[in-house]
Amino acid sequence: MTRLLVADDSETVLLMLQRRLEMEGYDVVTATDGFEALERLREAGAQKPDVILLDAMMPNMSGTEVLEQLRDQGSKIPVLMISAHLDAQEPDRMRSLGASDCIPKPFEWEDLIGKIEELAGNDGSSSSD
Numbered sequence: 001m002t003r004l005l006v007a008d009d010s011e012t013v014l015l016m017l018q019r020r021l022e023m024e025g026y027d028v029v030t031a032t033d034g035f036e037a038l039e040r041l042r043e044a045g046a047q048k049p050d051v052i053l054l055d056a057m058m059p060n061m062s063g064t065e066v067l068e069q070l071r072d073q074g075s076k077i078p079v080l081m082i083s084a085h086l087d088a089q090e091p092d093r094m095r096s097l098g099a100s101d102c103i104p105k106p107f108e109w110e111d112l113i114g115k116i117e118e119l120a121g122n123d124g125s126s127s128s129d
Contacts, residue, residue, distance in 0.1 A: 001025065001026065001027045002025075002027065002029065002050045002116070002120045003024050003026070003027045003029070003047065003049045003050050003124075004021060004026050004028050004029070004047070004049050004050065004051050004052070004053060004116065005029050005030075005037060005040055005041065005044075005049040005051075005052045005053070006018065006021070006028055006029070006030050006031070006032075006052075006053045006055050007030070007031040007032070007033065007034065007037035007051075007052070007053065007055060007058065007063065007066070008032070008055040008058070008082070009032055009055060009057075009058040009059055010055075010094070011032070013055075013074050013105075014032065017030075017053070018030050019045055020109065021116075024059065024113060026116075029044070029049065032058075033058045033059060033060045033061055034052070034054075034060060034061025034063060034065055034066040034082070035060055035061050036084055036114040037052070037054065037061075037063075038066060038069065039064050041070075041075075045081055048077060049077060050077070050078070050080050050120045050121075051077070051079075051080060051104075051116055051119045052070075052077055052078070052079045052080070052121075053079075053080045053082055053085070053116075053118050054066055054067060054079055054080070054081055054082065055082050056081050056082065056083035056085070056090075056094070057084070057085065057100065058093075063081060063082075063083075064081070064097060066093070067079055067081070067094070067097050067098055068097055069096070071097070071098035076100075076103075078100040078119035078120070079080065079099050079100050080100060080101050080102070080115055080116065080119060081094045081099045081101070081102045081103070082102075082103055082105055082107070083094070083102065083103075083104060083105060084104070084106075085092060087111055090102065100119050101115050101119065103115055
């Protein structure tokens with residue numbers, strides 16, 4: 001089963017994502033900000049997520065700050081950045097920080113699932129950190 005960490009500061013968005021992704025068969029862990037996302041990763045131990053979905057703009061610690069910390073620590077877990085404020089240059093900037101891909105909010109469900117499957121390798125196997 002593909003394991004996901006989803007971080008978003010909107011409780012409504014987070015709950016919707018968790019429920020829909022679990023209905024699709026994913027194992028989902030959630031976080032409400034960047035600090036909590038990093039804590040969930042520490043708690044995961046050997047059970048790291050296969051893909052991380054990060055809201056780019058969260059209070060306390062943004063998704064881009066989490067991404068930078070992960071890459072500085074050598075993490076190779078694929079990260080899908082989600083943002084309501086994607087302009088033409090933003091995807092390139094996020095990729096330069098180490099994001100695997102970006103998707104704008106609001107997103108089409110099929111697009112989100114397709115990107116998750118692509119980043120997870122479509123085989124459900126765990127990626128290594």
